[in-house]
Amino acid sequence: MSIQRTAVIGSGLMGAGIAEVLAKSGLDVIVREINDEASAAGRARIEKSLARAVEKGKLDAQARDEAMGRLRFTTDIGELADRQLVIEAASENEDIKKSIFAELDKVVTDPDAILASNTSSMPIIRFAQSTSRPERVLGVHFFNPAPVQPLVEIVSSVLTADSVRDSVTEFVAEVLGKNPIQAQDRPGFIVNALLIPYLCSAIRMLEAGFATKEDIDAGMVGGCAHPMGPIKLADMVGLDTCLYAAESIYRETGDPAAKPPVLLSRMVDGGLLGVKSGRGFYEY
Ligand code: CAA
Numbered sequence: 001m002s003i004q005r006t007a008v009i010g011s012g013l014m015g016a017g018i019a020e021v022l023a024k025s026g027l028d029v030i031v032r033e034i035n036d037e038a039s040a041a042g043r044a045r046i047e048k049s050l051a052r053a054v055e056k057g058k059l060d061a062q063a064r065d066e067a068m069g070r071l072r073f074t075t076d077i078g079e080l081a082d083r084q085l086v087i088e089a090a091s092e093n094e095d096i097k098k099s100i101f102a103e104l105d106k107v108v109t110d111p112d113a114i115l116a117s118n119t120s121s122m123p124i125i126r127f128a129q130s131t132s133r134p135e136r137v138l139g140v141h142f143f144n145p146a147p148v149q150p151l152v153e154i155v156s157s158v159l160t161a162d163s164v165r166d167s168v169t170e171f172v173a174e175v176l177g178k179n180p181i182q183a184q185d186r187p188g189f190i191v192n193a194l195l196i197p198y199l200c201s202a203i204r205m206l207e208a209g210f211a212t213k214e215d216i217d218a219g220m221v222g223g224c225a226h227p228m229g230p231i232k233l234a235d236m237v238g239l240d241t242c243l244y245a246a247e248s249i250y251r252e253t254g255d256p257a258a259k260p261p262v263l264l265s266r267m268v269d270g271g272l273l274g275v276k277s278g279r280g281f282y283e284y
Pocket residue numbers: 048049050052053056058119120142143144145147148149192195227228233237241245
């Protein structure tokens with residue numbers, strides 16, 4: 001199947017980045033948001049990132065305009081009827097995601113369509129079981145910022161058809177130009193199973209007064225050649241997303257390293273979500 005008609009559910013940090021990647025790859029993209037305000041914010045996010053790509057010499061003005069021309073925003077999920085690939089990138093709430101999959105199952109008419117989730121750590125099988133076509137559901141997990149990071153985790157549940165896994169893997173590599181890796185449907189898949197305990201450890205270090213945030217970050221940038229330190233990275237990922245991923249991994253594995261630090265919960269309660277809210281551990 002040649003995938004041309006795509007959709008993304010949600011245009012937050014990840015949804016906007018994924019929609020941008022799809023549009024830049026020449027695909028027709030519908031972005032579904034919950035209201036016009038959220039759609040406008042998603043559009044602005046994509047415009048800003050495309051402007052930055054032009055500024056950085058990664059894209060010319062014509063390619064930018066063509067990419068924007070391939071994007072359409074809607075609040076009506078019914079408009080996704082003819083889509084061949086839908087990537088859900090709503091907030092990390094299992095019930096919300098399950099109900100989105102149940103709705104997609106009703107509205108997407110093509111029996112060959114693929115329904116994917118960009119969840120960072122939740123069990124794909126639960127979303128698959130919210131549909132009547134679990135063999136056509138899988139995880140397609142991008143990394144932030146999606147237009148820049150080359151990796152995509154392809155996550156097969158115990159019911160995902162091999163043919164679906166293979167065609168999405170080929171699509172990610174050949175059409176999107178990303179590097180796919182195969183992950184099992186286990187908490188945190190590959191990357192977040194390693195990353196989330198690391199970010200939680202850094203926050204615990206800060207919470208315990210072990211070192212300043214600047215020194216923790218400088219340590220990993222200067223000592224291990226990471227492009228950014230863990231405290232800054234947590235802010236960039238979004239502290240809410242870090243918390244939900246940690247809760248989800250800890251709930252299933254009981255791994256103490258993934259136990260959400262109290263400071264992280266308090267900051268999320270206080271609306272300090274990192275870059276996206278203007279303030280997290282740092283101010284933006
Ligand atoms: N579009 C296209 N390319 C862009 C771009 C854009 N909007 N913005 C930047 N770039 C390109 C730049 O041109 C540059 O490319 P070259 O290396 O070829 O020159 C590259 O991206 C880096 O850009 P900059 O040097 O200008 O650095 P920056 O400050 O703009 O961005 C960063 C830096 C890419 C964010 C970098 O710090 C980084 O990689 N940080 C780590 C990010 C990371 O770990 N992400 C994973 C988070 S985990 C996750 O997402 C999963 C989850 O489920 C929680």
